[in-house]
Amino acid sequence: MTFTNPNWPTNFRDFFPNGTSGLILAMGITFIAFEGYEIIAQAGDEIKKPKKNIPKAILVSLGIVVSVYVLFAFVFIGGLDPLQIGQPAWEFIGDYGELGIIEAAEYYLPFGALIVLAGGFVSTLAALNATTFAASRVSFAMGRNHDLPPVFSRLHPKYRTPFVSTICSAVVMITLAMLFDLTMIALAASVMFLFLFAQVNVACITIRRMAKEKKLTYGFKTPFFPVVPAIGFAVVSILAVYLLFAQPLSWAIAIVWIGVGFLIYRLYTSKREKQATAPLVFNQEPSERKEYRILVVFSKNTSTKLAKIAAAIADQKDGEISFLSVITVPKQTPLSFANKSGETGIGVFDELKKSISHSIRHRYLVRLSHDPTEAILATAEDEGINTMIVDFSFLRHNRKLLSLSTCDIIGVVPGKDFDKDMSNLIVSYDVGRHSNLGLEIAHAISADSKSKIRVIRGVTQSPQAEVEIVNKINEVMFDLDIKKIQFEKVYPKTKNMLISSELLKSYNKTKNGTLILGAGNQADAAFSPKALELADKSKKTVFIVRNHMFSEFHTRSFFNILLQIIKENKILYRSYIEILAGISFVKSKQKIGRYDEEYFDSKSQ
Known part of the structure; x- marks a missing residue:
């Protein structure tokens, strides 16, 4: 039909008549037209060989949809004769809005409008079926995982389908369709999907890094990682921000909808989820709570030493300590069957209680879980923890805990002479917030136990940059009111020599001491290679501290x-x-x- 129009090339000459802004707005509005391929992943439970077939199905479906859209646009824009309709083809279709294709079809075929309507009706039914299928499966999975009430996970006794979640999804869709204008629904849905895919791109990077050391086998690996997901995040974010200024009502609807979801999560879901995955079976807490809260993850061999560190920090910050014991239940055993394990978990605190001063407010918690990390994260969120103290052997390879925790973390490697090591605190200062936290912790311990502090700076940058770093150290020391401490600069002997060997020599000047290291500023690793090397080669007690930027901000604040x-x-x-x-x-x-x-x-x- 396009080639029957002798003037069809003229319809494609002015390709961006409304400029780049018009293109971006159209991308934001029509984004929902490309939504749907993620339904394939949502149906993963019902797909054979999902590792192989899901990536293949997504790529094939996207290829088909894009090809059809391009072909349709070429036919309907190219086939209209501007001389016959009295205006450019794109303008003619745009003036009629959602009825533009139907009006254009009248110029092509007898009963063209009827044919397009019939095709649109069939495609709408197919899209509605797919959308309902996806929404019901998502809510079914959320009900099964305790993110929604358990009734959503109910299956029909005869057809074995999630009928409750299907009915609820249909009610929500019908309600929205009746209350709002179609354009506003499309805009709000586009914003929601832009938010969704922005999170998916971030999750792609985060999950790959969390599972980096597990050496997982993937059915499909994103090429040029992490460039592709980073570009995807940037593009969808730009589109979302543009819609905020072009169609602010779409954002208002999306924000209200997200707010409803957040309230459901905070008031219902989060509690149910934790009860199912990491139930709290013992909770001995004081009647009043402190603002600053420290969590000590119980370890049989090191808990007394970790408690000493926590007590010093709590004393200086007027905080409280929570001691958590996690009872790990085998995955094949339901948590409800471990009903007597709470008594065992309580008993592990007997020795620890003797070493804790009653002047410091503290409490004891016991959780059951198939995954200890889930129990720790649940406790940190429930209790609004500011600082977590944990044995570094548990923390070192735990990417999940490091990525999902929302508090400062102190990983401790106890030395043979722990008590003597605590009398001398050696802070290795690197650039960044982790080293600032190291100074803060050293100050708290020193103020409590009268320990000496020595700050060592391994010089690795230009003289001008080093001056700025020293000024930063002075600012932090002034804020903490740290006075009269020894400061030392360490230089590599040659340009190609690593600074870590010289730092080790400086640390070993004192027989006993606690080495406090920042986690490092590696973008692709939890701890810098230098920090790990120093921790492994040092024979003294070592703290590796990791500062979380928002550890002071909690819901209670x-x-x-x-x-x-x-x-x-x-x-x-x-x-x-x-x-x-x-x-x-x-x-x-x-x-x-x-x-x-x-x-x-x-x-x-």
């Missing part, structure tokens, strides 16, 4: 700010008190024992 605002308004504050009273009443009607060792006994009866 924002809640405290919000509560102050509420208190200033009598009506809001009265409503807040009534809501709390209602929540307290509901909780009092629920079964008691969820957080103690008798919980699983009651469930197994």
